[in-house]
Amino acid sequence: MAVSFEVPTIDISAFDGDDPVASAAVVDAVRTACENVGFFLLADRGGVPEDLVRDALAASRGFFELPLDEKMRVASLKKGYIPVDGCDNAVRPTSLHEKFSCSRVDLATVDRSDPYYDPSASPQAELYFGEDNRWPGAPDGFRDAWERYYVAMESLTRRLLRIFARALRAKGGDDFFADKCRRHVSNLVALRYPPLDRSKGAAIEERVRAHTDPTDVTILAFERGPEGLQVLPDGADDWLDVPDAPATLLVNLGDMLRFWTNDAWRSTRHRVMARPRGARAGVPSGVPSGVPSGVPSGVDDDGGDRLSLVFFHAPDYDAMIDCEDVGGAVVSAERPRRYPAFRSGERSHFAQLVRNERGLPDRQTLREDNSRGD
Ligand SMILES: O=C(O)CCC(=O)C(=O)O
Numbered sequence: 464m465a466v467s468f469e470v471p472t473i474d475i476s477a478f479d480g481d482d483p484v485a486s487a488a489v490v491d492a493v494r495t496a497c498e499n500v501g502f503f504l505l506a507d508r509g510g511v512p513e514d515l516v517r518d519a520l521a522a523s524r525g526f527f528e529l530p531l532d533e534k535m536r537v538a539s540l541k542k543g544y545i546p547v548d549g550c551d552n553a554v555r556p557t558s559l560h561e562k563f564s565c566s567r568v569d570l571a572t573v574d575r576s577d578p579y580y581d582p583s584a585s586p587q588a589e590l591y592f593g594e595d596n597r598w599p600g601a602p603d604g605f606r607d608a609w610e611r612y613y614v615a616m617e618s619l620t621r622r623l624l625r626i627f628a629r630a631l632r633a634k635g636g637d638d639f640f641a642d643k644c645r646r647h648v649s650n651l652v653a654l655r656y657p658p659l660d661r662s663k664g665a666a667i668e669e670r671v672r673a674h675t676d677p678t679d680v681t682i683l684a685f686e687r688g689p690e691g692l693q694v695l696p697d698g699a700d701d702w703l704d705v706p707d708a709p710a711t712l713l714v715n716l717g718d719m720l721r722f723w724t725n726d727a728w729r730s731t732r733h734r735v736m737a738r739p740r741g742a743r744a745g746v747p748s749g750v751p752s753g754v755p756s757g758v759p760s761g762v763d764d765d766g767g768d769r770l771s772l773v774f775f776h777a778p779d780y781d782a783m784i785d786c787e788d789v790g791g792a793v794v795s796a797e798r799p800r801r802y803p804a805f806r807s808g809e810r811s812h813f814a815q816l817v818r819n820e821r822g823l824p825d826r827q828t829l830r831e832d833n834s835r836g837d
């Protein structure tokens with residue numbers, strides 16, 4: 464079968480329906496996307512109501528429009544606000560975006576005497592649960608919109624993980640992955656990229672450098688569209704634009720699923736490219752050496768104000784990620800194990816905060832050759 468490097472749009476609504484043929488077709492389409500591109504769009508937002516997405520994006524926009532000193536009241540490296548130039552990040556140049564994030568929204572209801580959730584019980588618990596979410600007082604309804612969206616992302620992810628398990632005929636059945644995510648440590652992150660400043664003379668900016676995500680699965684929503692988001696599937700000749708399709712959410716696999724599936728599935732490199740309005744005339748002849756080329760002219764990359772809402776899903780931090788547990792679809796005599804088993808928390812986002820403190824490099828930094836960012 465010829466490999467297609469398009470980012471497909473998949474309607475997953477039939478997965479849980481009565482029609483086994485339609486359900487199997489969903490599973491096949493997802494499997495193909497995960498094997499080839501590691502990215503797919505969800506028709507009809509995967510069933511997430513439009514108003515939830517709209518409200519969460521509007522709340523994020525409203526927050527970013529507040530004066531800086533008001534935003535700084537909820538500043539935090541882990542949960543809360545990070546201003547432009549507020550931190551180091553090897554993937555997203557911090558001079559090009561501001562960020563607000565939260566983690567689990569149900570921590571008021573969990574059993575804090577469970578060592579998993581008890582910050583005094585282990586460095587890992589401290590890392591994930593030592594801080595509460597910080598909610599801004601404005602705009603009105605911010606917290607409600609974010610919490611509803613977070614919960615919708617949790618249930619969409621559970622559904623995707625069930626589709627993934629079936630697509631891989633995982634040994635534990637449909638709940639194989641979901642079982643290791645019952646106490647997940649996922650982050651919801653709003654990223655606002657201010658308009659590019661042409662006076663600084665940049666021809667093309669990488670708003671997000673080429674990287675793979677540390678997650679099992681990531682789900683993105685955009686205020687306007689993917690605006691310069693590109694993917695480079697293994698084996699493809701050039702970067703592909705993520706298509707601008709209305710009423711969708713974008714799903715991509717991260718490194719965790721790649722390791723879990725013993726490389727049967729992709730954690731595909733992606734980046735966000737933009738050039739300041741009006742700079743296109745100078746490209747390609749005006750491209751300074753060393754600046755990545757290959758931004759297709761069709762992409763809406765005008766360097767305008769861009770906002771994305773990204774759900775970085777990560778399994779329980781103590782879950783063992785072992786490809787051999789998945790079964791014969793990923794490890795077999797013909798396909799020997801490539802990775803040792805590891806605990807999820809060793810490779811998740813927050814682990815980088817600890818790495819920073821110890822002066823260790825950011826795992827997400829990719830070298831210019833085609834090596835992976837492990
Ligand atoms: O903002 C976006 O559209 C993509 C961001 C991204 O890929 C990331 O933060 O991992």
Ligand SMILES: [Fe+2]
Pocket residue numbers: 674675676733
């Ligand atoms: Fe990413």
